[in-house]
Amino acid sequence: STQLVTVxxxxxxxxxxxxxxxxxxxxxxxxxANWVLGEDLFGEVTVxxxxxxxxxxxxxxxxxxxxxxxxxxxxxxxxxxDGLTINDNNIQICLYAPDKDYVAIKGSWNSQFLNGExxxxxxDGFWWYETSLVDGDYFYQFNVDGEKLIxxxxxxxxxxxxxxxxxxxxxxxRAKTKFTIGAQDFDWSDESFSRPxxxxxxxxxxxxxxxxxxxxxxxLYNDVTAKIESGYFENLGINAIELMPVNEFEGxxxxxxxxxxxxxxxxxxxxxxxxxxxxxxxxxxxxxxxMDIALNHSYSQNPQVQMYFDPSAGEWxxxxxxxxxFNSTPKHDFNVGYxxxxxxxxxxxxxxxxxxxxxxxxxxxxxxxxxxxxxxQNYSLGSLSQWNTYDLGRINILKEYANHIWSTHPDTYVxxxxxxxxxxxxxxxxxxxxxWGNMHHEYSEASMGYGGDFTSAVYSNRGWASPHLxxxxxxxDEERCMYKNLNYGNFNETYDIxxxxxxxxxxxxxxxxxxxxxxxxxxxxxxxxxxxxPINLCEDGSSVSESCRTSPxxxxxxxxxxxxxxxLYNLVSDINYLxxxxxxxxxxxxxYDLSGDIKRITLSTxxxxxxxxxxxxxxxxxxxxxxxxxx
Numbered sequence: 247s248t249q250l251v252t253v254x255x256x257x258x259x260x261x262x263x264x265x266x267x268x269x270x271x272x273x274x275x276x277x278x279a280n281w282v283l284g285e286d287l288f289g290e291v292t293v294x295x296x297x298x299x300x301x302x303x304x305x306x307x308x309x310x311x312x313x314x315x316x317x318x319x320x321x322x323x324x325x326x327x328d329g330l331t332i333n334d335n336n337i338q339i340c341l342y343a344p345d346k347d348y349v350a351i352k353g354s355w356n357s358q359f360l361n362g363e364x365x366x367x368x369x370d371g372f373w374w375y376e377t378s379l380v381d382g383d384y385f386y387q388f389n390v391d392g393e394k395l396i397x398x399x400x401x402x403x404x405x406x407x408x409x410x411x412x413x414x415x416x417x418x419x420r421a422k423t424k425f426t427i428g429a430q431d432f433d434w435s436d437e438s439f440s441r442p443x444x445x446x447x448x449x450x451x452x453x454x455x456x457x458x459x460x461x462x463x464x465x466l467y468n469d470v471t472a473k474i475e476s477g478y479f480e481n482l483g484i485n486a487i488e489l490m491p492v493n494e495f496e497g498x499x500x501x502x503x504x505x506x507x508x509x510x511x512x513x514x515x516x517x518x519x520x521x522x523x524x525x526x527x528x529x530x531x532x533x534x535x536x537m538d539i540a541l542n543h544s545y546s547q548n549p550q551v552q553m554y555f556d557p558s559a560g561e562w563x564x565x566x567x568x569x570x571x572f573n574s575t576p577k578h579d580f581n582v583g584y585x586x587x588x589x590x591x592x593x594x595x596x597x598x599x600x601x602x603x604x605x606x607x608x609x610x611x612x613x614x615x616x617x618x619x620x621x622x623q624n625y626s627l628g629s630l631s632q633w634n635t636y637d638l639g640r641i642n643i644l645k646e647y648a649n650h651i652w653s654t655h656p657d658t659y660v661x662x663x664x665x666x667x668x669x670x671x672x673x674x675x676x677x678x679x680x681x682w683g684n685m686h687h688e689y690s691e692a693s694m695g696y697g698g699d700f701t702s703a704v705y706s707n708r709g710w711a712s713p714h715l716x717x718x719x720x721x722x723d724e725e726r727c728m729y730k731n732l733n734y735g736n737f738n739e740t741y742d743i744x745x746x747x748x749x750x751x752x753x754x755x756x757x758x759x760x761x762x763x764x765x766x767x768x769x770x771x772x773x774x775x776x777x778x779x780p781i782n783l784c785e786d787g788s789s790v791s792e793s794c795r796t797s798p799x800x801x802x803x804x805x806x807x808x809x810x811x812x813x814l815y816n817l818v819s820d821i822n823y824l825x826x827x828x829x830x831x832x833x834x835x836x837x838y839d840l841s842g843d844i845k846r847i848t849l850s851t852x853x854x855x856x857x858x859x860x861x862x863x864x865x866x867x868x869x870x871x872x873x874x875x876x877x
Contacts, residue, residue, distance in 0.1 A: 256297035264360040286359040289392035326372035329400025349373040353386040381428030396549035397421040432522045439529035442485040447766035451488045467516035483822025488536040506547035534611035542620035543583035612659025675714040689719030693756040695736030700840035713765035720770035728778040772802035830854035
């Protein structure tokens with residue numbers, strides 16, 4: 247028992263724990279009472295002594311009681327698998343948290359335990375818990391050393407509302423893992439889907455939030471699905487959709503590069519069912535789905551960060567040196583959030599499980615590794631050139647991840663946002679990776695009438711053996727080409743690229759020479775409609791600021807009713823048809839001259855020839871077309 251003593255002038259003192267009276271005393275001061283500890287209490291427990299006078303409350307005094315914790319070392323009935331495992335109505339929950347004094351589980355089924363039920367510790371360092379539950383929805387958190395309330399790092403569904411009485415003293419304490427006993431599996435309708443070959447890949451990058459048909463509402467998975475079902479992407483000739491990050495991220499208004507939970511889709515966009523429905527509808531129409539994922543870093547809501555964190559270190563706090571997953575300080579200048587250590591066996595295991603989950607549970611067809619050049623332990627802070635140079639350690643990490651994915655799903659796309667030295671990119675491309683090729687500057691300069699050399703859009707010009715360069719003129723990260731044409735286009739007395747119709751014609755010309763350079767290609771959402779709102783437009787639409795870069799942008803769906811913009815849409819559709827359906831336009835037998843005002847590509851097969859010629863200047867020109875044959 248624990249003896250509690252209160253000194254005062256009251257006539258009655260009640261002692262409360264967890265909303266219940268555990269003892270009371272009405273003898274003369276000093277007041278005292280004995281309280282027998284229950285098995286549901288351990289760690290630091292707050293007892294409230296409520297003192298009453300003749301008729302009125304006098305005071306409420308919190309008393310801190312430190313209750314010893316006795317951890318049981320025992321192995322579970324079956325080996326631990328990180329996170330939650332459901333077997334009929336039996337559950338096993340495991341958390342890898344080395345060097346912690348104790349971990350308890352606070353669930354919606356065991357709320358009578360003030361600090362949760364103590365978990366047992368296995369020989370291999372897992373805290374584990376097992377029980378049986380009836381069908382229904384449930385929630386839980388981990389209480390780590392009485393200092394942190396965290397959701398499961400392996401959560402497949404995260405709930406943010408305060409629905410089971412946990413403290414809301416901090417935003418991070420509000421996250422809870424949600425799961426369902428007796429849930430029905432998604433009924434996939436097309437198991438025969440075959441992914442498009444790389445050389446014919448036409449990727450449409452989109453942001454779920456800004457794809458909304460309603461300018462006043464953030465977008466949902468279902469908004470994209472509705473456009474898929476309407477034939478919008480099929481008619482455009484798209485055969486792959488690349489989703490900007492959709493795993494749970496911090497806040498609701500985000501591009502998704504501030505991730506916190508990697509197995510849960512972000513609730514702001516809809517449910518897991520909605521995302522699976524989107525993917526299923528793509529597959530029914532021959533379109534792959536590629537997932538953008540940010541595993542260079544993570545943010546504060548991530549329980550892996552929270553478990554090993556010093557809030558007083560650095561500008562924003564930082565992971566401690568005993569973190570199994572994170573570097574205390576980042577290894578390169580472009581890092582945001584907290585830097586994963588990809589040479590840690592624990593980080594590698596975690597990332598491999600992330601890839602496996604999305605491919606098998608959601609039938610994702612590929613990944614775009616955001617900031618893949620950051621998957622390094624070579625220290626380069628203060629030296630961008632050093633970060634860019636050939637890095638064998640980084641190459642080996644990326645190859646290990648790719649080999650893991652391809653060992654069970656060999657045709658999965660793995661795309662890198664790398665932008666490193668060409669010797670490194672060449673090795674990665676020849677290994678089987680696809681890599682982003684940012685040609686925004688060159689294509690926008692040509693479109694605006696200021697020259698532009700497209701030579702680097704050609705994979706063979708970089709010395710690559712395979713067409714694994716995804717060259718593009720727009721992505722989520724670049725200013726919109728139509729906006730630049732209208733605001734900065736070149737002009738003379740008779741030809742002004744700032745004119746709307748001419749600006750659209752220039753976009754048509756640029757798209758033709760982007761799409762028909764051999765290799766996979768990517769379009770940014772609404773580029774096919776000449777989207778001309780600036781990238782840094784603020785949400786209210788009244789100002790342009792770098793701080794508004796990721797703010798929601800105006801919808802483009804009204805552009806679909808504009809006949810001039812639809813000419814661009816139809817041109818892009820026709821070019822995509824050529825690339826996907828007419829053999830010569832995906833031929834690897836080609837020559838090119840992509841510098842100067844007059845640019846050309848020639849393509850040949852045994853049966854067909856094609857010549858693409860474009861005048862990017864501001865005046866008429868007479869040329870020799872150099873067709874492959876007369877006739």
